Amino acid sequence: MIAYHQARRTIRPCHRICLLLWPLLALLCCPAIAxxxxxxxxxxxxxxxxxxxxxxxxxxxxxxxxxxxxxxxxxxxxxxxxxxxxxxxxxxxxxxxxxxxxxxxxxxxxxxxxxxxxxxxxxxxxxxxxxxxxxxxxxxxxxxxxxxxxxx
Amino acid sequence: MKASRRSSWTRPGRVGLLVASLITAPVEADGDSAPRVHVQGFAAQALIGTSHNNFFGDSQDEASSEFTEAGLHATWQVRDRLLAAGQLLYRRAGESDSDGLRLDYAHLDWRFHQSDSHQIGARLGKVKIPYGLYNETRDVPFTRPGILLPQSVYFDNSRSLVLAAPGVFLYGGGVHDRGASEWSIGAIRPDFDSASVEYNFLGNDLPGKLDGRHAFGARFRWESPGDTTLALTYADAQADYAPGALDPFGAGTVDFRNLMLSVQQRFDTLTLTAEYGRPKIRLAGFGPALPDRVSQAETFYAQGEWRFAPDWELLLRHDVFYRSRKDRNGHAFAAATGLPAHGNYAHDTTLGLRWDATPSVMLRGEYHRVNGTAWVPGPDNPDFFARARDWDMWLLQAAWRF
Structure with a gap:
């Protein structure tokens, strides 16, 4: 369970970056999440x-x-x-x-x-x-x- | 609907539990391990209209709603190497099929050799007959390339012959560097006993009875690591005719043989399929009313299916059937029998659209432009002279699965 929460924390900021810099980072960032x-x-x-x-x-x-x-x-x-x-x-x-x-x-x-x-x-x-x-x-x-x- | 599909699986679900308790001694209840019973099913209703000739009901004067299909399918992992599978089928198809509910098939599958990449086993019971690419699942609307299968190869008007029959099949399969292969070979007692089959082989519904004697079947199927599927099917079936009261025909025999080649090539979202066969029919011993004869038919179709959007598919097909390879235009047949020549052939061009509205609901529409009446259902069109050579047919179908 600890590992699970840690993983969620590491992914959330990534989402935010994705939203902010969507056009630039879409290709690099989102496939990694998905x-x-x-x-x-x-x-x-x-x-x-x-x-x-x-x-x-x-x-x-x-x-x-x-x-x-x-x-x-x-x-x-x-x-x-x-x-x-x-x-x-x-x-x-x-x-x-x-x-x-x-x-x-x-x-x-x-x-x-x-x-x-x-x-x-x-x-x-x-x-x-x-x-x-x-x-x-x-x-x-x-x-x-x-x-x-x-x-x- | 998604929930019900899921619930049919889980431990083993309400329907599954019911079926399990009906057909078995207590199923091992080991909590969350793999479910041993799986139940799935479908129901479909079609509307059919034709410009001439009836297809599955009175489609000429009004839209026929007499094409209904519903199935309840179950598989049961009895033991590690023993699988039982079967399907209850409800089917209504105009005058050609009014049997309603029937046991489609039920077999025990004993897989006596099994490694991580190869299997060999045997199926025993009322077994599905391997025939071409689509035969084993021909009554499951979701698995067909259209509302109707190509009638040349899958002839709905004598379908009972190739559906399922009591017998045994040996099978094997495996994956290797050159793709995946699958073979089956077996013997069955074929089912010739229906008005439609008599129409097809003897020209009419007769007072006597055609009894399937035995049949032999084999199919080899290979899938390349790329996107090619090849299959070769062989079938040989024999039947004896037992004349009825005041029967013009004597105690004859019917022999049906076919070797069929199937090819499928997939290019991304485009699937091209073709199947070709030359069924040979030998009639002997029926007496002067039906002289001994051997005729070889020719059946083939080419079809393209294009998934142009995730839930939409377009179908284009051309299907050709010659009752006699040596008399493609039917002139010799017409001269010999006085019946219309167009009863000896059929060319069908089909355009279809499929929409998978949800994973469990499918809607389809289809248009057929047909020249010839060789596969027009006999029981729906008893008068040979009332059949028209050129005709159109449209079909709509709604199908649901769980």
Missing amino acids: LAGVIVEAGVELRSLDATSLRNIYILRQTRWPDGQPIVVFVLPDNHPVHERFAKDTLGIYPYRLRQIWDRLSYSGMAGAPIEVRNETEMRTRVRSTPGAIGYTSKDMAHEGIKTLKLD
């Missing part, structure tokens, strides 16, 4: 993940962690700004295309669809309490029971 962090449940034995694996996990092609534990995929609603950014910038797939992929696999019974949560708070809570869980948030912050993965 960068999505990939989080996993603390029991997942990984420190980093490459872009291909992350993509394979989110298109439901990779369903197990290297140690054999099933992966439980969490997502925010299709129109959530953090989801849109994560899909486009981190995965490189449009949100509508992700939904197509999930629908094709889940409605044909080939895979379970990802679990949709309402907001980032719920995302953290569910990822923390679900063995093998993966999710994402808008901020790279330390949080008890959750690991942030480094993206290679």
